[in-house]
Amino acid sequence: MVRVISAIGRYGINLVQELGRMGLFFxxxxxxxxxxxxxFFSTIKQVHFIGNKSMAVVSFTAAFSGMxxxxxxxxxxxxxxxxxxxxxxxxxxLIRELGPVLTALMVTGRxxxxxxxxxxxxxxxxxxxxxxxxAIDPYSYIIAPKVLGCIIAVPLLTAIFDIVGMxxxxxxxxxxxxxxxxxxxxxxxxxxxxxxxxxxxxxSFFFAVLIIWICCYKGFWAGTRRGSFGAEGVSKATTEAVxxxxxxxxxxxxxxxxxxx
Amino acid sequence: xxxxxxSPLIRVENIVAHYDSxxxxxxxxxDVTPRAITVIMGVSGCGKSTLLKLLIGxxxxxxxxxxxxxxxLVKMSRKELDTFRKRIxxxxxxxxxxxxxxxxxxxxxxxxxxxxxxxxxxxIMCQLKLEMVGLAGFEDFMPSQLxxxxxxxxxxxxxxxxxxxxxxxxxxxxxxDPITSAGLDNLILKLKSxxxxxxxxxxxxxxxxxxxxxxxxxxxxxxxxxxxxxxxVKKSTxxxxxxxxxxxxxxxxxxxxxxxxxxxxxx
Numbered sequence: 400m401v402r403v404i405s406a407i408g409r410y411g412i413n414l415v416q417e418l419g420r421m422g423l424f425f426x427x428x429x430x431x432x433x434x435x436x437x438x439f440f441s442t443i444k445q446v447h448f449i450g451n452k453s454m455a456v457v458s459f460t461a462a463f464s465g466m467x468x469x470x471x472x473x474x475x476x477x478x479x480x481x482x483x484x485x486x487x488x489x490x491x492x493l494i495r496e497l498g499p500v501l502t503a504l505m506v507t508g509r510x511x512x513x514x515x516x517x518x519x520x521x522x523x524x525x526x527x528x529x530x531x532x533x534a535i536d537p538y539s540y541i542i543a544p545k546v547l548g549c550i551i552a553v554p555l556l557t558a559i560f561d562i563v564g565m566x567x568x569x570x571x572x573x574x575x576x577x578x579x580x581x582x583x584x585x586x587x588x589x590x591x592x593x594x595x596x597x598x599x600x601x602x603s604f605f606f607a608v609l610i611i612w613i614c615c616y617k618g619f620w621a622g623t624r625r626g627s628f629g630a631e632g633v634s635k636a637t638t639e640a641v642x643x644x645x646x647x648x649x650x651x652x653x654x655x656x657x658x659x660x
Numbered sequence: 661x662x663x664x665x666x667s668p669l670i671r672v673e674n675i676v677a678h679y680d681s682x683x684x685x686x687x688x689x690x691d692v693t694p695r696a697i698t699v700i701m702g703v704s705g706c707g708k709s710t711l712l713k714l715l716i717g718x719x720x721x722x723x724x725x726x727x728x729x730x731x732x733l734v735k736m737s738r739k740e741l742d743t744f745r746k747r748i749x750x751x752x753x754x755x756x757x758x759x760x761x762x763x764x765x766x767x768x769x770x771x772x773x774x775x776x777x778x779x780x781x782x783x784i785m786c787q788l789k790l791e792m793v794g795l796a797g798f799e800d801f802m803p804s805q806l807x808x809x810x811x812x813x814x815x816x817x818x819x820x821x822x823x824x825x826x827x828x829x830x831x832x833x834x835x836x837d838p839i840t841s842a843g844l845d846n847l848i849l850k851l852k853s854x855x856x857x858x859x860x861x862x863x864x865x866x867x868x869x870x871x872x873x874x875x876x877x878x879x880x881x882x883x884x885x886x887x888x889x890x891x892x893v894k895k896s897t898x899x900x901x902x903x904x905x906x907x908x909x910x911x912x913x914x915x916x917x918x919x920x921x922x923x924x925x926x927x
Contacts, residue, residue, distance in 0.1 A: 435773070436772065436773045524754060524756060524759070525752045525754065526757075526758055526759075528752065528756065529752055529818075530769075531718060531745070532716055532718070532748065532749075532750040533745065533769065533770045533774075534742040534745035534770075535769070535770065535773050540773070
């Protein structure tokens with residue numbers, strides 16, 4: 400019994416410590432944005448890496464998500480004779496929910512894992528210590544451009560996801576299922592409000608912060624914890640980063656939705 | 661204690677350090693003389709790398725003080741620590757080069773961050789530093805294209821980028837062939853004689869240590885066993901120092917049968 404209580408206590412202390420470390424990491428990274436050196440070119444590089452290089456996978460996912468939505472939506476709506484509402488169903492689902500969430504999950508899998516592994520390798524090869532010894536703040540030099548890059552790229556990717564997804568839904572709904580194109584477009588135009596677009600933007604911004612925070616944090620301290628050193632530590636950190644980011648995106652999605660509805 | 665004419669540049673006083681609850685350095689006290697080479701040596705796991713981390717401010721001791729020009733490194737603010745670090749250069753064991761940058765870009769990092777030099781001047785300075793370490797013409801190579809010895813030299817060129825006053829080396833000879841290792845020793849000696857740098861080297865390579873050292877510190881299990889000039893250390897009567905200097909292995913088993921028996925008993 401004592402063992403169980405002490406194990407729970409240890410877990411609790413570790414959890415609080417981890418949250419504290421994550422909080423400090425967030426604080427230093429945020430401060431790092433405003434510290435020299437200038438971050439224009441390094442941020443552009445990160446926007447290219449996180450945004451441009453994720454475009455193919457995001458567009459591919461978006462097209463098929465939109466197509467499935469079109470197909471499923473058509474069969475469901477046709478039962479009530481409301482095929483004309485397919486446009487609004489596809490658009491609202493994408494803009495409010497699927498666009499931000501699936502984009503965030505794709506960015507986590509493609510860029511988040513790579514960023515975590517990159518920083519983790521820098522840690523185990525003493526490159527971060529080398530930066531500190533050169534009086535260069537690693538939060539400002541390594542982390543801050545990635546944070547800025549992610550915050551710029553993810554909302555843009557989400558917008559691309561929404562548009563490609565709607566095109567996919569249009570293709571299946573209008574092209575294959577024979578829904579009236581005018582009704583499809585009209586439905587989209589009339590049902591999507593500024594508030595819906597705003598919700599998508601807010602979500603994508605929060606998801607971007609969440610993904611980059613977790614992935615950078617896990618990479619930054621990779622291979623330094625007891626029981627997971629070296630390459631094993633980096634692989635463990637990458638797995639943890641992807642799993643935790645994905646779960647937190649879904650949790651955060653629910654919280655934001657409930658607050659903004 | 662070695663005979664030192666000038667006052668120490670770094671004074672380490674009663675340093676104690678821990679990893680979690682394990683005490684790894686026990687009450688160390690020594691001085692680093694300016695414009696001289698101080699070699700800290702000992703067997704693997706004796707605490708010498710931890711000591712180096714303390715000297716460059718990457719780790720805080722549990723107790724004790726480290727004075728650099730009279731200022732306590734342990735109690736320095738972030739800004740003071742950065743000022744101190746601009747005066748030092750550190751060569752890490754594996755070179756610690758940024759893999760995604762070319763050798764030239766690696767050397768340019770501290771220059772771009774800390775100076776307002778033009779790109780042309782930075783390019784010339786990078787070439788100059790590479791020339792100093794014998795790697796002229798390698799500025800466009802990626803670190804992965806270099807051999808172990810060349811990577812260390814490139815790391816040294818980066819450490820020299822800001823013309824440091826104090827240079828720290830972590831195991832400069834480890835993993836290198838004897839010729840490359842001797843070349844690096846010569847380079848360290850030249851840096852001291854030509855530029856008057858203060859150099860601190862952590863190593864377990866005996867030959868290299870005695871070739872370059874002006875003062876030697878022999879460590880074991882977190883304690884200083886011998887401290888002085890190479891000649892003084894060579895005369896040490898400490899059993900553990902003699903064992904280290906004469907490269908005698910830990911004799912646990914005098915006979916092969918005892919060794920085999922011990923393995924069987926553990927199985």
